[in-house]
Amino acid sequence: MPSKTKQKLNVKKLTQLLDVIRDRRSVRSFDPGDRVPRETLEQIADAGRWAPSGANSQPWEICIIEDPQRVQEVASVMASQADRLNEHCKGFPHVHKKHWVHDSVAILAVFVDPRWADTYPVALEEDLDRTEYMENRSNILLVSAGAAIQNLQLATTAVGLTSAWLSGGGEPQTALELQKLLSFPSSHIPYGIVPIGWPRRKAESRWRRPIDEVVHWNGAIEANLRTQEDIDHYLAKERRHSIYKDAEARQQHLDRLPSDGEIDPVDDGNH
Ligand SMILES: Cc1cc2nc3c(=O)[nH]c(=O)nc-3n(C[C@H](O)[C@H](O)[C@H](O)COP(=O)(O)O)c2cc1C
Structure with missing residues (x-):
């Protein structure tokens, strides 16, 4: 039996909260x-x-x-x-x-x-x-x-x-x-x-994994789960850019990545 109290989603408050959450940056x-x-x-x-x-x-x-x-x-x-x-x-x-x-x-x-x-x-x-x-x-x-x-x-x-x-x-x-x-x-x-x-x-904005990769409706979407290879790549090529750079600079770094085996260019320290 549904309750008699009016059920109404407070989307406005959720949006305000999300704004604060998204604005929080290290x-x-x-x-x-x-x-x-x-x-x-x-x-x-x-x-x-x-x-x-x-x-x-x-x-x-x-x-x-x-x-x-x-x-x-x-x-x-x-x-x-x-x-x-x-x-x-x-x-x-x-x-x-x-x-x-x-x-x-x-x-x-x-x-x-x-x-x-x-x-x-x-x-x-x-x-x-x-x-x-x-x-x-x-x-x-x-x-x-x-x-x-x-x-x-x-x-x-x-x-x-x-x-x-x-x-x-x-x-x-x-x-x-x-x-x-x-x-x-x-x-x-x-x-x-x-x-x-x-x-x-x-x-600045910081990189986040896309929502449709992170969210699994009613069970895992296997193709979206990250693998050991992804972790190794993150460690070797991505981590410091993901922590200290804004999302755009991080992406530019990934686009410029040397082919495997070459050394990751040295970080210039700007962030
Ligand atoms: C448990 C935890 C430990 C962290 N430790 C450090 C830290 O020691 N030094 C630091 O500069 N940032 C630290 N961070 C911040 C993360 O690097 C940061 O949250 C992440 O790179 C995402 O960036 P954002 O917070 O700007 O969204 C930590 C964050 C968490 C949740």
Whole structure:
């Protein structure tokens, strides 16, 4: 029996939400500018607070860093993290430029307490727990944190600021430095560091896979699933352009790609 309440889709609100979602870009350079009122920063944090989480565990603490001296200290930690990444990991050519974090008007650090994974399903039989549930508890914890971090970014976009999502806080050395600096205990891992700033320019568009490739109506369309070859190609030829370039520049790069076996042209660092 259909309910008596009027069923009406609010397409207008959906369109407005999609605008904010599409406008959110990882922007890795900020214009230095006025400080943002605490009230606004708290509203942004509130968006994180309202994120869904496994078992409603809310396994996060959202640390708002807005004291200018403290912002510089956190930025320095992230700059060192970026330098280490640049030295030890391949394929992230711009990470050493992370010193832009120093231009943040605020930085949100999302600390996650993994002990809250105990509130997710645990099998009474140890063996079954290990094979079936244990790993998924970590997944639930991390995707919950991700939902909160994304909410922070969307709220930041909605108010006309811009942000990036830095995951290096999950690396042990950086975690330790941030815990010490911000007085968090070792149980709390800063998986999400979100520098916030004033946009230097309108954020460019970024490549997304086409909708009819990503969406599978009522079951997988096998031809649209990506293969190991696609992953290998992405790693060898596409990744840095997909992360740091706008969609058009990325496409131009792909159109110019040398035939297999030749070396990928060196990235010029503009983004
Ligand atoms: C879990 C996660 C970790 C990320 N870590 C970093 C990071 O450490 N540094 C960075 O510059 N961007 C990071 N990003 C941003 C992605 O590179 C970015 O979202 C992606 O390239 C798509 O670009 P867009 O955000 O502008 O749409 C991260 C994003 C996610 C979701």
